Amino acid sequence: MTARRLAGVEKSAIRQFFDRAPAGSINLGLGEPDLPTPDVVRQAAVRAILEERNGYTPHAGLPALRERIAGDYGTTPESVIVTAGSQEALYLAITTLVDEGDEVLVPNPGFVAYPVIVRMAGGRPVPYGLPAAQDFGFDLDLFRRALTPRTKVVVCISPSNPTGRVLSENDLKMMAAALAGTGVTVVSDEIYRDLYFGDARPASIAQLYPETVVVSGLSKSMSMTGWRLGWLCGPAEVTNSAVVLHGYVTTCASAISQKAALAAWTSEAHAARREMRRTFRARRDCLLRLAAMHGLRAVPPEGAFYAMVDVAPWGSSLAVAEAALEQRVITVPGGAFGSEAERFLRLSFCVDEETLTEGMRRVARALAQLKPLEEQPV
Ligand SMILES: Cc1ncc(COP(=O)(O)O)c(C=O)c1O
Structure with missing residues (x-):
């Protein structure tokens, strides 16, 4: 009865594990910050509800909000569409750019939604490897090999979900140079760009490649997942079409969330971002210490709130995630993100350090039951 286009489109592995978790499970699965939304944003939402009429806003979003977002990218408000979360922005960008049969390069490993949205748009997802053997870093040769005359769009993400790795400015320069003159458009997923652990905010390919x-x-940097507030920012040719689609699909992002979002550019909100970074950096360090203590190798993340833990000696990532679930800890099998991550578990650290410590203890217990460490090949 349903459209052929949707055949094979299933609930993501992330949701499947979450939905099957027994009571009392520790959640190292979902990528949803547990920290409170900054007070300045919540107060702005309360004011908007109590004092204002919240009708439809212009399809593209409140002019004042578009202006603030555009300011961050050094562009004009006309380049910005405010959306119901970045997930809608991703859907709009790909649907606007991709024709039947077009190839779209997606990172392997990468966020589970990319290949699904590409297929729904009629395109063909083509993975470019971020090799596990190189701790999921950018590999120019693999990128070049995936690129063909049929490539229409390249999706990149930094910091990455699922690895937390950042594309360095040099990586982005190499990517931009490989794409120069091809007419390919880059869709740059920057939902984790404010959650970084180094000294500086990660670079964006938009600074190097205009067709971005x-x-x-x-959602992530202000702990506002349920507020559904995202955006798309790009060349007028793309946004002029995407805004029409957006109007038909959602009309506009929530008026209340948009008004509250204006407060995300205040000094209080900037202070809250710094505090969130500090919290996630401390948890990242805690997770790396715990992994080492349990004899596990984790790839150190440089941003976001995920870490990839190598479970190769214990079998497939799916079997290990199942065993972990039996021990009441939710994780995500790396294989859900692409073949490069098949021998890894993705652990998110959206829990306090005490919970993280217990969660890692349960992961270690699951591994010990699968195959005691003494029996591991040396
Ligand atoms: C890489 C990536 N992009 C986009 C999204 C969508 O986030 P939202 O729609 O809440 O902005 C997520 C959410 O998990 C994500 O991990």
């Missing part, structure tokens, strides 16, 4: 559509929002 940035997809981002406040």
Whole structure:
């Protein structure tokens, strides 16, 4: 009865594991910050509800909000569409750019939604490897090999979900140079760009390659997942079409969330971002210490709130994630993100350090039951 286009489109592995978790499970699965939304944003939402009429806003979003977002990218408000989360922005960008049969390069490993949205748009997802053997870093040769005359769009993400790795400015320069003159559009997923652990905010390919559509929002950096506030920022040719589609699909992002989002550019909100970075950096360090203590190798993340833990000696990532679930800890099998991550578990650290410590203890217990460490090949 349903459209052929949707055949094989299933609930993501992330959701499947979450939905099957027994009571009392520790959640190292979902990528959803547990920290409170900054007070300045919540107060702005309360004011908007109590004092204002919240009708439809212009399809593209409140002019004042578009102006603030555009300011971050050094562009004009006309380049910005405010969306219901960055997920909608991603959907709009790909649907606007991709024709039947077009190839779209997606990172392997990468966010589970990319290949699904590409297929729904009629395109063909083509993975470019970020090799596990290189700790999921950018590999120019593999990128060049995936690129063909049929490539229409390249999706990149930094910091990455699922690895937390950042594309360095040099990586982005190499990517931009490989794409120069091809007419390919880059869709740059920057939803984690404000959650970094180094000294400086990671670079964006938009600074190096003009044919870039940035997809981002406040879900992760402002702990606003349920507020559904994201955006798309790119060349007028793309946004002029995407806004029409957006109007038919959602009309506009929530008026209340948009008004509250204006507060995300205040000094209080900037202070809250710094505090969130500090918290996630401390948890990242805690997770790396715990992994080492349990004899596990983790790839050190440089941003976001995920870490990839190598479980190769214990079998497939799916079998290990199942065993972990039996021990009441939710994780995500790396294989869900692409073949390069098949021998890894993705652990998110959206829990306090005490919970993280217990969660890692349960992961270690699951591994010990699968195959005691003494029996591991040396
Ligand atoms: C890489 C990536 N992009 C986009 C999204 C969508 O986030 P939202 O729609 O809440 O902005 C997520 C959410 O998990 C994500 O991990």
